[in-house]
Amino acid sequence: MIPVSSHSPLRTVQVLGGGDAVGSAHVRSLAAGLVARGVRVTVCAPREADHTYDFTGVGADHVHVPRSSDPGSVAVLRAACTGADLVHAHGLHASLRTVLALSGRRTPLIVTWHDRAHADGPRAHFLRVLERRVVKAATVVLGTTSVLVDRARRTGARDARLAAASLPGARTSPAPDDPDRLRPKVRAELGAVERPLLIAVGSLERHRGYDVLLDAVHAWRCLDPVPLVVLAGEGPLRGELRRRIEDEGLPVRLIGRRDDITDLLAAADIALLPSRWESRSPLAQEALHARVPLVATAVGGTPELVGDAAELVPYGDARAFADAVVRLLGDPERREALRERGVRQAATWPTEDETVAQVLSVYDELTQPRPL
Structure with missing residues (x-):
């Protein structure tokens, strides 16, 4: 009416x-x-x-x-x-x-x-x-x-x-144009040609939980090949995060604010959402639309948003977050199951x-x- x-x-x-x-x-x-x-x-x-x-x-x-x-x-x-x-x-x-x-x-x-x-x-x-x-x-x-x-x-x-x-402007198709060409190009640009690529997106602020994410990174540095974590976003914690990455020798790249998040997700193996609080996370929605497995904290509106289409862990538990990522990297059947669940979950959103x-x-x- x-x-x-x-x-x-x-x-x-x-x-x-x-x-x-x-x-x-x-x-x-x-x-x-x-x-x-x-x-x-x-x-x-x-x-x-x-x-x-x-x-x-x-x-x-x-x-x-x-x-x-x-x-x-x-x-x-x-x-x-x-x-x-x-x-x-x-x-x-x-x-x-x-x-x-x-x-x-x-x-x-x-x-x-x-x-x-x-x-x-x-x-x-x-x-x-x-x-x-x-x-x-x-x-x-x-x-x-x-x-x-x-x-x-x-x-x-x-x-x-x-x-x-x-999610205004959200893609309804699961992949961008010519993904077979785009994926290797983006991965080469980021330095993840022959290693797993993990993507996190969001302002570099305290509530995003990136300090916990950097703690978790220590747990998978022993993997071969070592996964690369890419953080897309800007914010007041950039200097602090950069110093930690350099001092601790972490396989993490800060790439600043980007307008090609859809392309980055299409190239990723796993999306990461370690926040202390989220409402309806755009990253979570984009990841499920893009058929990218998601590891996220069970906070705010995230459990309601993603249902059973993501690996959910407690906020602040770096060990649990790292274990969820390592399990997914070693279990292609679980990753495929999350992709299929993600498509079904995204279809329920307004x-x-x-x-x-x-x-x-x-x-x-x-x-x-x-x-x-």
Whole structure:
């Protein structure tokens, strides 16, 4: 159902902080689907986010809203939300600014949690305070995993629901064009022509668990040939990780941020996800789509996402992680079984159309006149 009034199309405002790639890609996909269904969409996000994700290119209007550190951001956002039928904010900081911008107004507010904020110590307590303020002000909170939905309910949400969340632009075929040519080329570039290639992708931050991964690498240095681990991503821990790799002589390469993750996965023997927390990991989804066996930590939304299509181990247990990798490398039948399970599991995930349809149903519910 397209939630439009008899006089004019529904007008929605989508609010982004601009720093979350998953949330930004989701909003672009959502904006495209909404516009195609006759909804007017305004995306409030930093200018650089529009440059990267091209919200205007899919038919949405874009309003530059500075990042949360800018004191003028709330005023700009309040003006942009004037006249909107509903506002949909994505992520904690964008949601907090939206709550402030809508103060005193009765505009319905939907908040989507794509992930949770990562912090330790006093900052973690501060973020929990912000979460409580946001979820209590939101009309509906959508969580992309059951864990996030439960967290929102515990925090005080009036209405928290599981969101259909697709991986925008995900491949539906199991392999890229001409994989027989591409695979050896990528492996040669990375230095893994005659050795197993293990791929991890993600920002080089503490919660990614790369310190544990480097501990695990010690356990398979005795294999012949020695597997090569490739970490694709950038972040504040790059220097620390590089020093460990050099000092300990680990068979690990840091290759920085890459735009060819699909090609890297197509060349890999195993994908690695050692995180302390994940919601709906793009790497896990891409790996299963690409028929690449996955070893991951059983945290956050990962067990719900992958089912029995991956090897799951406790977070922080380097020995268990290493043992799972070594077992897979020595068991081609198990690797093939995981590939087949991965294809079946990926087929159960929501499509982009299904994601848009669910959001539209929520919009319809919140904007239709209620009977007296």
